[in-house]
Amino acid sequence: MENNKVLLEVKDMKVHFPIEKGIVITKTVGHIRAVDGVSFKIREGESLGMVGESGCGKSTTAMAIAQLQPLTSGSVWFEGVDLTTLTKEELRRARMNFQIIFQDPFSSLDPRMTAINIIAEPLKIYAKKGIITLSAEEIEKKALSLMEKCGLSSSFRDRYPHEFSGGQRQRIGIARALSLEPKLILADEPVSALDVSIQSQILNLLKDLQKEFNLTFLFIAHDLAVVEYFCSTIAVMYLGFIVEKTSSENLYKKPLHPYTQALLSAVPLPDPIKAKKRKRIILKGDVPSPSKIRKGCPFVERCSKAMEKCVSEVPHLKEVGEDHFVACFLYE
Numbered sequence: 050m051e052n053n054k055v056l057l058e059v060k061d062m063k064v065h066f067p068i069e070k071g072i073v074i075t076k077t078v079g080h081i082r083a084v085d086g087v088s089f090k091i092r093e094g095e096s097l098g099m100v101g102e103s104g105c106g107k108s109t110t111a112m113a114i115a116q117l118q119p120l121t122s123g124s125v126w127f128e129g130v131d132l133t134t135l136t137k138e139e140l141r142r143a144r145m146n147f148q149i150i151f152q153d154p155f156s157s158l159d160p161r162m163t164a165i166n167i168i169a170e171p172l173k174i175y176a177k178k179g180i181i182t183l184s185a186e187e188i189e190k191k192a193l194s195l196m197e198k199c200g201l202s203s204s205f206r207d208r209y210p211h212e213f214s215g216g217q218r219q220r221i222g223i224a225r226a227l228s229l230e231p232k233l234i235l236a237d238e239p240v241s242a243l244d245v246s247i248q249s250q251i252l253n254l255l256k257d258l259q260k261e262f263n264l265t266f267l268f269i270a271h272d273l274a275v276v277e278y279f280c281s282t283i284a285v286m287y288l289g290f291i292v293e294k295t296s297s298e299n300l301y302k303k304p305l306h307p308y309t310q311a312l313l314s315a316v317p318l319p320d321p322i323k324a325k326k327r328k329r330i331i332l333k334g335d336v337p338s339p340s341k342i343r344k345g346c347p348f349v350e351r352c353s354k355a356m357e358k359c360v361s362e363v364p365h366l367k368e369v370g371e372d373h374f375v376a377c378f379l380y381e
């Protein structure tokens with residue numbers, strides 16, 4: 050994997066939302082720092098998992114990569130092209146190569162469209178714009194083949210979303226995301242709205258599709274067991290920052306950042322003896338507001354190992370072991 054070419058590179062990406070006050074005359078009184086200086090690379094064929102609590106900036110990162118959310122600063126490079134500099138038309142063409150699978154299969158599908166039309170829609174739009182050349186018959190054939198590949202019988206083609214179960218709806222969403230033959234899939238919590246029994250079926254489907262279509266994934270989840278199963282590399286996010294990034298194996302064997310250690314201590318273990326022996330780390334308080342201006346480490350208020358320096362200086366992500374990056378003064 051290390052020799053594979055870099056498909057996506059995010060450089061110092063910040064996404065801040067203004068907080069406005071006033072009814073007639075509005076005034077910006079602060080900013081929500083949803084993403085606050087995130088950098089990472091994803092190589093071809095890799096599955097990078099991004100984990101963290103709700104509101105830590107994972108989904109905003111995915112939306113900003115897809116250019117569906119403007120960046121406050123930084124850049125997003127896909128196959129060596131900075132997406133933030135593209136015109137609307139150039140971006141439309143580039144978007145064929147990266148598609149999103151959304152969390153909620155209930156609200157992400159148009160209830161007035163049949164399954165076949167939902168899957169074929171991106172193809173129809175790109176064919177109409179002259180970006181791809183496919184006849185109506187070819188589009189239909191491709192959409193039906195994708196339905197089958199995603200585990201849906203083509204006899205369901207004219208059913209509407211409400212006639213499918215949650216798992217089947219997510220399969221439609223996956224087929225739609227694959228219709229333009231993307232290289233990168235931005236999967237935003239693709240299984241968290243599904244029953245546990247269905248989650249593993251969808252994860253297995255995504256793994257099979259990854260092999261068949263040589264897909265690269267940015268896989269966002271809050272469930273560490275899900276990313277351990279699916280991802281080769283994991284980035285842990287906290288309050289808009291990546292605090293640790295390493296291989297899935299390293300992270301589970303030897304988590305370094307105090308936040309990662311706390312997250313992992315809460316993952317249920319199947320072995321009751323091991324579970325009894327393990328010490329659960331309970332974090333103090335709640336995640337602080339991302340609108341608060343802070344000088345030091347974003348985790349300082351909740352960290353049991355905080356030092357004086359942590360209050361006034363921001364730790365940056367540094368390589369402290371082979372392919373193991375952590376943003377914490379304990380490892381300097």
Ligand code: SF4
Pocket residue numbers: 306307308346347348349352353354355356359364376377378379
């Ligand atoms: Fe804790 Fe300091 Fe490390 Fe931040 S830098 S995680 S406050 S020890």
